[in-house]
Amino acid sequence: MARQNSASAAVAVPKNGNTVGGGKWRRLRKSCPWLLMLLPAVLVVFLFNYLPIYGVLIAFQDFMPGDQIIGPYTRWVGFDNFIRFFTDVQFWPLMKNTFLLCILGFIIGFPLPIIIALSLNALKGKRTAKVIQTIFTAPHFISLVVMVGMLTLFFGRYGLVNNIIAGIGGDRVSYFLEEGAFRPMYILSSNWQDFGWSAIIYIAALSNVDPGLHEAAILDGASRFQRVIHVDLPAIMPMVSVMLIMSIGGLMGVGYEKALLMQTDGNLGVSELIATYVYKQGLTGVPDQAYATAIGLFNSVINVVLLIIANTTSKKFSENSLF
Amino acid sequence: MPVKNKLLKSTMGDKVFYALNYIFLGLMTLIILYPIYFIIIAAISDPDAVLAGEVVLYPVRVTLSGFQKILERADVWRGYLNTIIYTVLTVVLSLIVTIPAGWALSRKTLLGKKFFMIYFIIPMFFGGGLIPFYNVMNSLHLVNNMWSVILPSILSVWNLFMTRTFFESSIPEGLVEAARIDGAGEWRIFTNLVIPLSKAILAVMALYYAVGQWNSYFNAMIFLQDENLYPLQLVLKEILIASESTTGGSGETILEQYRLANQIKYVSVIVSSAPVICLYPFVQKYFAQGVMIGSLKG
Numbered sequence: 220m221a222r223q224n225s226a227s228a229a230v231a232v233p234k235n236g237n238t239v240g241g242g243k244w245r246r247l248r249k250s251c252p253w254l255l256m257l258l259p260a261v262l263v264v265f266l267f268n269y270l271p272i273y274g275v276l277i278a279f280q281d282f283m284p285g286d287q288i289i290g291p292y293t294r295w296v297g298f299d300n301f302i303r304f305f306t307d308v309q310f311w312p313l314m315k316n317t318f319l320l321c322i323l324g325f326i327i328g329f330p331l332p333i334i335i336a337l338s339l340n341a342l343k344g345k346r347t348a349k350v351i352q353t354i355f356t357a358p359h360f361i362s363l364v365v366m367v368g369m370l371t372l373f374f375g376r377y378g379l380v381n382n383i384i385a386g387i388g389g390d391r392v393s394y395f396l397e398e399g400a401f402r403p404m405y406i407l408s409s410n411w412q413d414f415g416w417s418a419i420i421y422i423a424a425l426s427n428v429d430p431g432l433h434e435a436a437i438l439d440g441a442s443r444f445q446r447v448i449h450v451d452l453p454a455i456m457p458m459v460s461v462m463l464i465m466s467i468g469g470l471m472g473v474g475y476e477k478a479l480l481m482q483t484d485g486n487l488g489v490s491e492l493i494a495t496y497v498y499k500q501g502l503t504g505v506p507d508q509a510y511a512t513a514i515g516l517f518n519s520v521i522n523v524v525l526l527i528i529a530n531t532t533s534k535k536f537s538e539n540s541l542f
Numbered sequence: 543m544p545v546k547n548k549l550l551k552s553t554m555g556d557k558v559f560y561a562l563n564y565i566f567l568g569l570m571t572l573i574i575l576y577p578i579y580f581i582i583i584a585a586i587s588d589p590d591a592v593l594a595g596e597v598v599l600y601p602v603r604v605t606l607s608g609f610q611k612i613l614e615r616a617d618v619w620r621g622y623l624n625t626i627i628y629t630v631l632t633v634v635l636s637l638i639v640t641i642p643a644g645w646a647l648s649r650k651t652l653l654g655k656k657f658f659m660i661y662f663i664i665p666m667f668f669g670g671g672l673i674p675f676y677n678v679m680n681s682l683h684l685v686n687n688m689w690s691v692i693l694p695s696i697l698s699v700w701n702l703f704m705t706r707t708f709f710e711s712s713i714p715e716g717l718v719e720a721a722r723i724d725g726a727g728e729w730r731i732f733t734n735l736v737i738p739l740s741k742a743i744l745a746v747m748a749l750y751y752a753v754g755q756w757n758s759y760f761n762a763m764i765f766l767q768d769e770n771l772y773p774l775q776l777v778l779k780e781i782l783i784a785s786e787s788t789t790g791g792s793g794e795t796i797l798e799q800y801r802l803a804n805q806i807k808y809v810s811v812i813v814s815s816a817p818v819i820c821l822y823p824f825v826q827k828y829f830a831q832g833v834m835i836g837s838l839k840g
Contacts, residue, residue, distance in 0.1 A: 443555075
């Protein structure tokens, strides 16, 4: 019996090896059209994503615009640019502004779509739910420029709020020049735009909840609210943890394009974020590209670390993870 | 008796719950709709009435002069035209790049599949940042060139994975195998079998890329210097936002400027967002589909 086994194994090995060898060649030939289909995408990603990653090397150099990234005259300076940033008087304000804006945004922006989805799902009329959902999603398609423009039309010196204040005899105050108004305006307008859009993914998950679960809960005497808490919410928990990981990973990379639009001399103390600072240092005034690249790299390393921490934590506690 | 009691109690609780739910959703609907409504009534009201705070719930002294003024602004229309050109080119190129690549990545026997997956995943989580990106664009001679706005936008890795997930879940493998047995090559299979079955993903991708390009301003701001190349959003940025940061100037002239400028602002918000917002209810099922395709693989 054992001999027979080994004999068949001995026969199988070369045969197997053969098909692998031939298979590889056949696989390459068969894959050829697919590789051609893939080529443009590979090229675009190489040009616009991988070449810049290579360009990050200038963060470790004394780099002047026009220099070669690696050449005979490259002056390597190690972590000097990073140390310069850590000792920059702007360092702590930038860290604080970036973290605070993102965390405050997260505290409202993360649970709100979940509440909206649960609430829409609990609506009796499905048609009404559809109409409301359509309305909720619409502001997502308003551009950042228009969104910030709308903010000025409501909260600017000659915006609606000030027009009413002036109408009853008060003084006009541009909320764009007030430090205290920046974060509320930023966060509330972001949520205004996106809570409906972010809810779609939870609404989709809720539509897959087994109706049998609800029927069983009703027989047990559960109220509609109890069913939301004990049937609907657990059903979307896997999605919630995936979204949580993703938003923690993107915590520090958030929304600088909008912050840049909202910046004025008056609110710079709270609206200057790491990413907007990178833009200003690297592309405006007298550009200091190596320094700006170092700051940008620092920011994206923090993001990757946050993502990995969130992912491993989630894996440990809930078996839900991105990778 | 206790059973009946329990049922009665729970329906009372449910009634309260449903009522509160309606109130909550009604309030949220108002919060979403009012700002949009206000922009519309302010755009068609007399600018003096708007500045005096009289326009809150309904238009006052209706006038279309704002729309007339915007019709006379050459920069707005040039921006509009540029944006349309950029958007159309972006959509066409992005479909050519994204759809075949998504199909290739969905093939189980693709050589080096694992390598390509990692190759595309890395940029989702790590990038070179703004300055190296700018330098690459500079060395590709794309600065102050309309292609600087288009080319970096023709592939979103996120969209690529969405396309791949779509193909994996909705093109039956048996159908592809049957076509292969009938002697169709991989290209024939892709163009004659896969594409006709993929209208949904084509629509979703076209819409995603189109809206992304229509609404973007940042690349245009850093790469374009020639005002003739400005897309609509950049023109709008000047109209809508530039003035807010100025603090100085004497009150009277500034007020006069604002009187004129604000009306243009209301109108330009409408004129620029109208195409997207008007189209949106008709195509929203595709957008929602996209989100759901994306969520399959999470």
